[in-house]
Amino acid sequence: MKRYSSALVMAAYLIFLLVPIYWLLNMSLKTNAEITSTFSLWPQNFTLRNYEVILTDPSWYMGYVNSIIYVVLNTVISITVALPAAYAFSRYSFMGDKHLFFWLLTNRMAPPAVFALPFFQLYSSVGLFDTHIAVALAHCLFNVPLAVWILEGFMRGVPKEIDETAYIDGYSFPRFFIRIFMPLIASGIGVAAFFCFMFSWVELLLSRTLTAVDAKPIAAIMTRTVSASGMDWGVLAAAGVLTILPGALVIWFVRNYIAKGFALGRV
Amino acid sequence: MEKTVNNKAWFLVLPVLVIVAFSAVIPLMTVVNYAFNDTFGNNQFFWAGFEWFEDTVTSSRMHDALGRQILFSGIILAIEVPLGIFIALNMPKKGFWASFCLVLMALPLLIPFNVVGTIWQIFGRVDIGLLGRTLASLGIDYNYTNDWLDAWITIVVMDVWHWTSLVALLAYAGLQSIPQAYYQAAKIDQASRWAIFRYIELPKMQGVLLIAVLLRFMDSFMIYTEPFVLTGGGPGNSTTFLSIDLVKMAVGQFDLGPAAAFSLMYFLVILLVSWVFYTVMTNMDRENMQ
Numbered sequence: 252m253k254r255y256s257s258a259l260v261m262a263a264y265l266i267f268l269l270v271p272i273y274w275l276l277n278m279s280l281k282t283n284a285e286i287t288s289t290f291s292l293w294p295q296n297f298t299l300r301n302y303e304v305i306l307t308d309p310s311w312y313m314g315y316v317n318s319i320i321y322v323v324l325n326t327v328i329s330i331t332v333a334l335p336a337a338y339a340f341s342r343y344s345f346m347g348d349k350h351l352f353f354w355l356l357t358n359r360m361a362p363p364a365v366f367a368l369p370f371f372q373l374y375s376s377v378g379l380f381d382t383h384i385a386v387a388l389a390h391c392l393f394n395v396p397l398a399v400w401i402l403e404g405f406m407r408g409v410p411k412e413i414d415e416t417a418y419i420d421g422y423s424f425p426r427f428f429i430r431i432f433m434p435l436i437a438s439g440i441g442v443a444a445f446f447c448f449m450f451s452w453v454e455l456l457l458s459r460t461l462t463a464v465d466a467k468p469i470a471a472i473m474t475r476t477v478s479a480s481g482m483d484w485g486v487l488a489a490a491g492v493l494t495i496l497p498g499a500l501v502i503w504f505v506r507n508y509i510a511k512g513f514a515l516g517r518v
Numbered sequence: 519m520e521k522t523v524n525n526k527a528w529f530l531v532l533p534v535l536v537i538v539a540f541s542a543v544i545p546l547m548t549v550v551n552y553a554f555n556d557t558f559g560n561n562q563f564f565w566a567g568f569e570w571f572e573d574t575v576t577s578s579r580m581h582d583a584l585g586r587q588i589l590f591s592g593i594i595l596a597i598e599v600p601l602g603i604f605i606a607l608n609m610p611k612k613g614f615w616a617s618f619c620l621v622l623m624a625l626p627l628l629i630p631f632n633v634v635g636t637i638w639q640i641f642g643r644v645d646i647g648l649l650g651r652t653l654a655s656l657g658i659d660y661n662y663t664n665d666w667l668d669a670w671i672t673i674v675v676m677d678v679w680h681w682t683s684l685v686a687l688l689a690y691a692g693l694q695s696i697p698q699a700y701y702q703a704a705k706i707d708q709a710s711r712w713a714i715f716r717y718i719e720l721p722k723m724q725g726v727l728l729i730a731v732l733l734r735f736m737d738s739f740m741i742y743t744e745p746f747v748l749t750g751g752g753p754g755n756s757t758t759f760l761s762i763d764l765v766k767m768a769v770g771q772f773d774l775g776p777a778a779a780f781s782l783m784y785f786l787v788i789l790l791v792s793w794v795f796y797t798v799m800t801n802m803d804r805e806n807m808q
Binding site for chain 2: 256257260261264265267268269270271272274275278286287290292328331332333335336338339340342343344345346348351353355356357358359360361362363364365366367368369370372373388389391392395396399449452453454455456469470471473484487488491494495498499501502503506507
């Protein structure tokens with residue numbers, strides 16, 4: 252009896268989650284004429300034209316390329332700088348460590364809206380405006396603290412005796428870190444990379460403010476379409492579906508780690 | 519774990535420090551600069567003291583936006599936290615169905631914010647949306663672009679759709695870490711389902727729930743993109759939250775001074791609340807250690 256009610260609750264919740272996504276998918280497979288004239292739960296005249304529009308027009312599909320470039324750049328930068336810092340926080344106590352840790356966390360809490368304008372001016376003045384690296388660096392604002400936080404949690408779980416044994420065995424610090432320590436926290440690095448990818452991928456305000464043409468993310472290209480013509484619902488829906496795909500792929504690959512990352516409660 | 523005192527560890531933190539200083543401290547200093555100065559363009563600044571702060575504190579526009587923001591954050595916390603716990607309690611514990619639920623539930627979390635807005639726009643519109651059409655055919659007068667109450671309901675439902683999974687996944691992870699022995703002991707004592715929840719599960723989930731509340735509070739307090747795409751802050755100003763108002767002021771009207779003063783106070787509010795949460799969290803950690 253209890254099992255049935257649980258299954259029922261879960262089914263209801265998942266349906267609630269999936270119906271709006273299904274509707275988007277449904278719209279993306281219809282022609283615009285059909286969207287505005289008839290109302291149906293599935294496409295009457297099945298068409299892939301909307302996807303064709305996006306995948307053949309560089310001003311559309313370059314948006315995906317741009318997004319992926321800066322998201323990957325950001326993930327790499329965040330993890331690279333966060334690894335040694337997280338090690339320091341998990342192994343040593345040093346002057347001001349607690350204040351520093353809190354200060355880092357406040358950056359995760361800072362509203363991007365506060366930073367949008369100063370970022371625009373800062374990156375314009377150093378000539379980085381409208382480049383992928385500018386967006387990647389801007390997203391470090393919230394991803395680096397997050398990565399440090401997650402990695403620190405994982406590193407704390409590795410006994411300190413391992414470090415000491417390695418040093419006695421004559422390992423230098425960099426060699427120990429890369430050869431022994433990093434494999435031990437591989438799943439932690441995976442979880443941190445996943446969350447960096449996620450938060451950089453979904454962020455719009457900063458990436459839109461910092462780009463004009465060459466590095467414009469797909470999400471921003473979509474907004475422009477909404478405000479300009481506003482009525483090309485089919486293409487808009489197709490673009491939306493295509494932005495969901497990378498996320499869905501990433502989730503599928505890390506599904507076994509997600510629960511672990513959440514278990515640390517550090518998101 | 520005992521930590522070694524070693525001030526050389528600063529060198530390991532240095533890269534993070536440099537990168538975060540570049541992307542946080544320098545921009546923040548620019549904001550501070552604007553907040554205390556007035557400008558007529560051409561990069562010429564005049565000292566304005568606390569003028570902008572006084573303007574902001576006394577402006578009814580700021581009060582309204584803050585009121586709406588607090589109301590919004592309150593409503594979504596009141597819905598998402600209990601609902602998230604409830605969902606987590608009903609999730610399958612292991613096997614294929616557990617992964618299946620995890621993957622589907624994490625899906626809304628990975629959709630770009632403006633696509634979330636677009637999805638709900640397409641879903642809720644009266645002319646083409648499933649929700650709008652269904653409600654209309656049931657004879658309910660629903661139009662989120664004209665009616666402020668409908669707009670609010672749509673935004674709240676959208677946020678619940680978007681973020682309840684986060685609370686649920688956190689709570690689920692908390693539940694997974696409870697040893698089976700606790701449940702067996704409860705069974706021997708013939709504890710009721712409610713007693714198990716109240717005295718075993720809830721205390722064990724305390725830590726992750728605190729983080730869930732913190733994250734949901736922060737992120738809902740800085741919500742921008744989803745309502746911006748869905749309603750653009752309208753109808754009227756009824757869904758203009760703090761971030762939307764701020765961006766309107768800074769980028770739309772280019773009122774740098776007031777916008778900067780607004781930013782600083784906004785940031786301070788968030789900082790204060792984070793500090794309270796952080797202190798509570800670290801204290802809890804310490805108690806658990808002992």
